Amino acid sequence: MRVISSLSLLLLLGALTIQADAAETTIPDALVAAGEKPVLTLHAEGAQVYECKAAADGKLAWAFREPIATLFTDGKTVGRHYAGPNWEHQDGSIVGGRVQGTAIGATDNDIPWLKLAVVSHRGGQGVLSDVTTVQRINTAGGKLEGACETAGQFRSVAYAADYVFLKKE
Template sequence: MSIKLAAPAVLLSALIGPAGAAEPLPEAIAAPGETVVLTVHAEGAQVYECKASADGKLAWAFREPIATLLSEGKTVGRHYAGPNWELADGSAVVGKAIGNAPGATAADIPWLKLDVTAHRGSGALTSVTTVQRINTQGGKLDGACDKAGDFRSAPYSADYVFLKKG
């Protein structure tokens, strides 16, 4: 009887896979053939500006991110307009979005895939070719804006995965 009970457990663990196995990323932001150089957690805000849209109505427009990059609870760098990621070791990259996937909820900014377009300094980010923004929480700003030029920020967090070819 114990053999019959063990078999379903073995089958179930084989189907589930190892504990903590990551879900595959959405195809739009996947980076097949690339390897992870560094993963950091970001805590910060998405900053928006009240601007006239194409139809002349005022609306919140994304301006820039401002975030602290953390690893094991310690500050290791910052993320800011460009978009730029700069580490305390002196290395930095600039990215350009080339793919996105929806966040988990309507309040979450999208997950992104970014091509690195420029490098500065020397350090952990020197070989990075791609950046992924995943596991986003918050960051979207809703509601009307009444005065052009007003700024508002929406708190967010995300994980940034830095990858290189090969």
């Protein structure tokens, strides 16, 4: 737990730099959302949660279970990101997504960048109500691989990312 807290603090200190970089980030071809424009970009700080499970070969390995993150804009909490995957804004609007494209993170420890099609809207008319695509970019940390010792064990790995919410033009 102490490692997660330290890593979270380091990621939080870099959050302002990452937010500034989001507007200047080159989006890989696999994540481009043609004919769509950004509605909102939120920075996320949290954890990727993994569970120890038997893989297809019968060996125990860490399997991704769910994200748990706080969403920020200008250093203020404005929402949360959780299993589904879902993104919930403080105005009550919620979107759920399904992965459509991936690109590798900057380092071996970074979770992939993603393009997710929005497959559900809930919570009425809010900032996310017209969103059709979500891009996860500028990832830092969050990756856990390899064997584990006990089935059913959980491990959380701190991560940060920017989520760009887009809608049709």
